[in-house]
Amino acid sequence: MGTAAGGAGVKGAEPAGDVPEALGADEGESAERSRPAFYAARSGGWRDWWTLLHPPYTAWHLSYVVIGAALAPRPDAVRLVGTLLAFFLAVGVAAHALDELHGRPLRTSIPAPVLVAATVVSLAGAVALGGVGVARVGASIVPFIVLGPLLVVAYNAELLGGVVHTDVGFALSWGAFPVLTAYVAQAQAVSAAAVLAAVFAFALSLAQRALSTPARRLRRTVTSVHGTLVMADGTETGLDRHLLMAPLERALRTMSWAVVALAAGMAVARLG
Secondary structure, three states, rough: HHHHHHHHHHHHOOHHHHHHHHHHHHHHHHHHOOOOOOOOOOOOOHHHHHHHHOOHHHHHHHHHHHHHHOOOOOOOHHHHHHHHHHHHHHHHHHHHHHHHHHHOOOOOOOOHHHHHHHHHHHHHHHHHHHHHHHHHHHHHHHOOOOOOHHHHHHHHHOOHHHOOOOOHHHHHHHHHHHHHHHHHHHHOOOOHHHHHHHHHHHHHHHHHHHHHHHHHHHHOOOOOOOEEEEEEOOOOOHOHHHHHHHHHHHHHHHHHHHHHHHHHHHHHHOOO
């Protein structure tokens, strides 16, 4: 990226008067690519909270809640809203706040005590909603209420030597678990359909992880890329961070919207 821009300046083919404009465009492009995530807003104020919530990923994993609930024989909208809110608090807020405490990967300026408070309050709210759910659903949901906060803390705080903080741990916690929890919240039991949907969410979450891990590395830790692609016809294309990162993030954007659309379609079909 930077090398290509620098090379254009060295060639001297462009008029001198065009150089400031080109440099300004390059600086803007560099600023965009230096963001810690493709969905990250400019740092500061409420924008840090937007970035912290990982909007496309949070929506993606809340969609698994909708899919699990929609598969139940008689889905109930009130239970679905309660389950969605509980997962939003636990995954959307608490998990991401805890993750930001662990090394500041999103580079927000949210004070550490505020992140701790957000984690504790959100997890408590999720558990409280689960307690309300027990009154409506019964004891079948209790194991999920207990396991949920444990997964959030174990994964995002990398406890137990990071044994949960793996690709498989992510796929189980953020993929399969929401599907099964939402189904049990509706049907009070697990079915073959719910298990198969959990396998789908598990596999798709593994695919998400396979794309997001190298994309994060390119955005956050890689400072330069050197190399050339040589085509069969002899033409050459220089490698840079953007060339490597763009298809990964385009796939992630598309997949997030696709899962949200699927979940919305299932909700409309079953609850409409």
